[in-house]
Amino acid sequence: MGIFHKGSKAYSIFMLKCPKCHESDMFYTPTFSFKRSFDMKDRCDHCGLNYHPEPGFYYGAMFISYIFTGWFSIGFVAILHWVLDWSIAASFGLLIAVMVFFFVYTFRLARAIWININVKYDASKRIT
Ligand SMILES: [Zn+2]
Secondary structure, three states: OOOOOOOOHHHHHHHOEOOOOOOOEOEOOOHHHOOOOOOEOOEOOOOOOEOOOOOOOOHHHHHHHHHHHHHHHHHHHHHHHHHOOOOHHHHHHHHHHHHHHOHHHHHHHHHHHHHHHHOOOOHHHOOO
16 A cells, blocks of 8 residues: 555645645646646635645745755755766756756645645545
8 A cells, every 4th residue: 555545644745635634636737737836725625624724824835845955956966976977067957957847846745745744634534
């Protein structure tokens, strides 16, 4: 079954599902459609959880995103430059391309992590 099953934090975070019921998507559009990328629903379609419990709630998600992208960037360039022997320019060039492509997913992932820190899963809210 692994860690990606309903009821696990990993499922809610990586699939961008409601942290309380794990049934409904937190965002209107799929991540890689790149349409309405930053529009988050106000409430869960299934259980009604308020995704914006207070003004500035996702301020903390900014720090998660910052820490993740910082460490990812260091590791990414270090591996390309020191392990695979790429030039610094090529390593940073690929890093920028990867970061631009995954920008929306990183944004959404940070918000999903933040709301999962603050909201607990409730199995009684599931469909089955
Ligand atoms: Zn829900």
